[in-house]
Amino acid sequence: MSESSFDWQKLLPKILRFIGNTGLILFVLYWWGAVFYDGPFGQASLWNALLAIAWVVALVLVWLKFEQRWNKVLSVFALSLLVIVPWSFIQPNNDKNWAQDFEKTGHVTIEGDLVTFHNFRDFDYTKAGVVTPTWTTRQVHLSKLKGMDIFHDRFLGNLMAHPILSFDFGDDGHICLSIETRKEEGEKFTPVGGLYKVFELQYIFSSEEDVVRVRTNIRKEPVFLYKSAIKLDEIRELFLSSVEVQNELLGKPQFYNIINANCTTSIRNQIPKERQSAFDVRMLVNGLLDQYLYEKGSIVTDGLRYNELRDRCQIDKAAQAAHDDPEFSKRVREGRPGQ
DSSP: OOOHHHHHHHHHHHHHHHHHHHHHHHHHHHHHHHHHHHHOOOOOHHHHHHHHHHHHHHHHHHHHHOSSSSHHHHHHHHHHHHHHHHHTTOOOOOOBBBBGGGSOOOEEEOOOOOEEEEEOOEEEEOOOOOOOOEEEEEEEGGGOOEEEEEEEEEEEEEEEEEEEEEEEEGGEEEEEEEEEEEBTTTOOOTGGGGTTTTTTTEEEEHHHHHHHIIIISOOOEEEEEEEOOHHHHHHHHHHHHHHHHHHHHHHSBBBTTTTTBTTTTTHHHHGGGGOOOOOOOOGGGGHHHHHHHHTTTOOOOOOOHHHHOOOOOOHHHHHHHHTTTTHHHHHTTTTTTTT
């Protein structure tokens, strides 16, 4: 018994040291990334990389200088403040040289039953991908809201996807909500950059002919269309909270974050905490978000198994065939479960 206890006493400090060292390495790696992506010389630039390397070299030299472990840790923390403090002052803003599809900041006004979308995105695309940018004003009646669909764009297969909500206002048409990284001219999305203060968050209200067609017909990405099974009053609440968030972003921009403010978790954040489901990794690695919704009973299945449902709900070919059809929304829904 004593020998076993003695062995454990020898092992425990090693375990704690391993955990501490791992935590310290992760800490340094994260703030190295902050210098690389958010440093003073532009996103992921060579000069930022050199500055980040110089910072790490300084950490190593300080670590080697001291003998006592706590002195080492405190010195690393002190040098880290040179990164953490200025990084904490980086603020989001709406006044940048935005890429064409993120140029306008939308907002919504509601007067009684009438909902008016300002800077509503309604871009047109030729089959060759030539873009006609159109930002317009769109109106619907809140009383006509009768349902919601979910477009699931698996642009990286089972690893990563982009959900788009489409609110059905009957004869007023469909209004899409796409929650995206607001990119500057020439800027590219990177998942790692999404951990830092690289991208602003943008709520885009748009037509299906824009945000869906650009994915199915121009980028040729696999997109699936599911009918939501949640109650109408919850759909209405989700729509109104989305409007509220977009209006807030007009005056108080926020950063996109791939963990707590991405295209999936942003929607979850809008749901009252007492109704939020337990966190699931598919909310982050969201290529299989539709599988999660299937298991939760949040989408109409018509009794089909998941793989069968997914096959029936893929709309790529129908969308491409209906590229110039004025009834694009109707065509992509024909024969889909729940429609």
